[in-house]
Amino acid sequence: MGLEVALWRAVAVYRWLSLGYAALLIAMGFGEYAHPLGGWAVLAVMTVWTAYATYAFADPRKRGRSLLAADMAVAVGCLLATAWVQTPGDISSGSPTLPSSWVAAVVLSWAVECGKRSGAAAALLLGTANVLVHVLAGTPGSAGSVTFNGIVLLLMAGLVVGHVVKLALDAEARLARAVELEAATRERERLARRIHDSVLQVLAMLQRRGGELGGEAAELGRLAGEQEAALRALIGAERDPAAPDEVDLRSLLNGHASPKVTVAAPATPVRLPGHIAREVGAAVAAALDNVRRHCSADTRTWVLLEDDGAGEVVVSVRDDGPGMPRGRLDEAAADGRLGVAQSIRGRIRDLGGTVSIVTAPGEGTEIEMTVPAPPPPV
Known part of the structure; x- marks a missing residue:
């Protein structure tokens, strides 16, 4: 009753x-x-x-x-x-x-x-x-x-x-609400235990054995290691029950962490409205995908998240790859390859933010994305 x-x-x-x-x-x-x-x-x-x-x-x-x-x-x-x-x-x-x-x-x-x-x-x-x-x-x-x-x-x-x-x-x-949250937390912990006991162990074994076998198996091991790190970050991410419409951007970016990708984020949550956080996460994923497609397998990438507390969030993606010659992005857009133009610049522009790209042959590439952070809802 x-x-x-x-x-x-x-x-x-x-x-x-x-x-x-x-x-x-x-x-x-x-x-x-x-x-x-x-x-x-x-x-x-x-x-x-x-x-x-x-x-x-x-x-x-x-x-x-x-x-x-x-x-x-x-x-x-x-x-x-x-x-x-x-x-x-x-x-x-x-x-x-x-x-x-x-x-x-x-x-x-x-x-x-x-x-x-x-x-x-x-x-x-x-x-x-x-x-x-x-x-x-x-x-x-x-x-x-x-x-x-x-x-x-x-x-x-x-x-x-x-x-x-x-x-x-x-x-x-x-x-x-507290009862619902406790039930959801218990279910999440149960799923995390099952994933840890099955999927994560298999991925860890693939990474280890691939490195031992070398060749194409080593590449498969590297991919397994990346997926293991992403899955661990996903099941470890926490959601704030007091802000159901917000997402901690750190949890989305930590999912990209791997032996070749280093993610650095503040110690405190960087909360954004769900649609903004997901668009920023998709833009970062597109930047990392460009690194994988256009750089060598041993290229390292660094993702840095900054929250200045003044209404803006800055995410930069930097790699130590070969870099791009001047005019390369304009040529790609003219040829219909719109990975940077749409997947990165288009997304951030729609959010009211800006994108700056610094690159030069032999010096790697750095993509800096700045988006406005609306004040938290009352």
Whole structure:
């Protein structure tokens, strides 16, 4: 049973208990009413509405502004009927109204459904109706401390209950989120153990045996080592539960680490919106792919991630390969080879960033990508 269901059941229990108290007061004052049958008629209305409200408020599809408004209308009507049923002397002496404390259930319903402000508004409406009872009975001066105290109690009930309900619902939501996170963490740990016991061991064995055999097997071993490092970084990456729409860019770049690729990143998370982080990661992957295709097998590459904390993130990819002659990138774009033009420059440009390329024959190549880092969501 959820917290919300329990709250509405508590309101329903209060409705029936307060209805019993109102029935007892009407039975005790029956002989002193100006219109005795009117008292029983009001009690009948309250009983029928209590039964319907118990059923209606228990159904989330029926709860809403219209049901709350009807609940308020019935309570105000029963209150105002007091001016007709009871004598002016009873009203001026401070006798309880016909519904008595039954009307507080309306304040509780408004507070549970809409919060403390709505609960306070409902209390003020009922307080106004209480004052109108004295006006309609012709004794406006008798609305003294008893009526005022009742209004204050209703107002406090609306504020306190609405505030406590909000705190309780927020706590329930946080608890549910924590349970989901714990379940996801346990599942991730289980998968990580299975991967470690199977895939990672096989890749490590391939790397070792490939290096021992040499030749083409050595190349296969090198690739297996790269995939092992990338997979270890992937299963070791952490996601911040407080920022489900953000990604730590370090986890994406660490997936490219290998014996030939060195990744250097800050010690603290570099969080970016998911789509930005993935585009930057894809641009880095395209730069590394260019190194693999156009450089020798022993070329080393360094990936450096910098977060200046001033709204920009800089990622540079530098290799010690042969470099490129002047005009090589323009020739490649003219020939339809758009790896750098689209996969790198196009992606970063779409993110509102810039790309600078520094290269020369025999001096390697360095690609520096700068992207704006939006402030974290509040």
